[in-house]
Amino acid sequence: MTRAILIDDPADPRLADYRAVRERDLVGRDGRFIAEGQVVLEKLVRAGRHPIRSVLLAEKRLAALEGLLAGLPLETPVYAASQPVMDALVGFPIHRGILAVGERALCEPGALLDALPAAALVVGLVGIANHDNMGGLFRNAAAFGAAGVLLDDDCCDPLYRKAIRVSVGSALTIPFARAGTAPRMVEMLTAAGFSVVGLSPGGGVDLDDYSPGARTAVLFGAEGPGLPEAVLARVTTVRIAMAGGFDSLNVATSSGVVLHRLSAINRGGSGP
Numbered sequence: 001m002t003r004a005i006l007i008d009d010p011a012d013p014r015l016a017d018y019r020a021v022r023e024r025d026l027v028g029r030d031g032r033f034i035a036e037g038q039v040v041l042e043k044l045v046r047a048g049r050h051p052i053r054s055v056l057l058a059e060k061r062l063a064a065l066e067g068l069l070a071g072l073p074l075e076t077p078v079y080a081a082s083q084p085v086m087d088a089l090v091g092f093p094i095h096r097g098i099l100a101v102g103e104r105a106l107c108e109p110g111a112l113l114d115a116l117p118a119a120a121l122v123v124g125l126v127g128i129a130n131h132d133n134m135g136g137l138f139r140n141a142a143a144f145g146a147a148g149v150l151l152d153d154d155c156c157d158p159l160y161r162k163a164i165r166v167s168v169g170s171a172l173t174i175p176f177a178r179a180g181t182a183p184r185m186v187e188m189l190t191a192a193g194f195s196v197v198g199l200s201p202g203g204g205v206d207l208d209d210y211s212p213g214a215r216t217a218v219l220f221g222a223e224g225p226g227l228p229e230a231v232l233a234r235v236t237t238v239r240i241a242m243a244g245g246f247d248s249l250n251v252a253t254s255s256g257v258v259l260h261r262l263s264a265i266n267r268g269g270s271g272p
Contacts, residue, residue, distance in 0.1 A: 003069070004062055004080040010089040015079060017101040018056050021090040025161055033159040035100040035172065038065070043169030045071050050102040050172060052076050058083050058097030065098070102172070104159060109177040109185075112148050113192040119214040120147040121262060122194060126182045126231065127154040127222035128251065134158055135166025136252030137220065142170035144259035149176040150185050150217075182219075182231045189217045196235040198227045199258060201248050203239030210238050212262050223251050 007015060021034060032053060035044045038061075044052060045068055054077045057065065062080055069078055087093050116122070123141045128134050134156055141149055149158075155178075157163065158171040179185040189196050194217040197210070219235065221227035226248075240249065240257055249257070 004057070004078050006059075007079050007081040008085060010081075010085050014077070015056065015089055017053065018089055018099060019091075021094075021099075021161070022092065029101075031104050033102050033104060033164070034161045035102055035169075036094075036098065036161060036165055037096045038098050040164055040169040040172070041065075041098055041100050042068055044100060044102060044172045047173040049175070050105045053101040053103055054079060055098075055100045056081065056086065056089075057099075058086050058094075061097045102159075107175055107177045109150055109179040109188055112150070112175050112177045113188065115175070116147050116192075116215075120216075121145060121212075121259070122147060122189065122215075122217040123149045123255070123259070124179075124182075124185050124189065124196075124217050124219040125149065125151045125155050126185070126219060126227055127152065127225065128220070129154070129156050129222060131156055131160050131163040132166050133223070133250070133252050134160075135163040135168075135171065136250075137255050138163070138167035138170040138174060138176075140252065140256045140259050142167075142174055144256075144263040146174065146259065149174055150179040150189070151176060152182045152185055153178065153180055182228055183234070185219075186231060186234050198232050198235040198237050199240070199254055200226055200232055200237045201239055203237035205236060205238050207238050207240050207258060207261055210236070216262060218255075218258055218262065220251050220255055223248070 017032065035041055052072060056079045059080045059082055123146045125137060138158055158176055164171050179188055186196055194215045195213040196217045198219045219227055240254060
């Protein structure tokens, strides 16, 4: 590929965004994020939600990605380096050999909800602080047709590198927005015509008995504390039936069960 700019020095200033990736994960990137791996890069390019600042590839990856990279704007630089140079730059062996820097496209919660169709399933996340869980939640939201995700102020960053990777790029394709506090999120969803459901081991309705409306929002809280009582008091509470002795699942697992059930009902099926 003639477009690629070959780099032979890990100290090249053009690659400052990629230097010491793990350390930068911790301190933040001033409105930018790192996408890692072929599947994630494909979703970043094809979704077009977030501008791509640059792409960095191991030289051995160039030929296989030529078709994908052809879809980038001509002004987006594509850098290539040998594996040793790339490893020295990022600070660890980057076996996938594929990185990109994106710029966050921020979305306001009101604008997100206004843009949704008359029938829509929305996921609301409250206090999700674990990046693996965040990635899993976005992956399930994408798999079962959620139209958007709202996060409260206590949630971690869906565009953290690990969260993006665990989501298999879904965090780059699903519209999401910060909605302030959890009670404020419920207010916004209710005002937008959504029936709001909160998952809780002590929920008042069994999931199998719940019939979602055309516009339904499902709230998931952090493992352990779950959703705040102030939120549960304002929504329909739903539980997942389990064998004796168990009263909860990993939050990402719970979201898969619930979203599959609700999407099956909306498709006219009977669920799991």
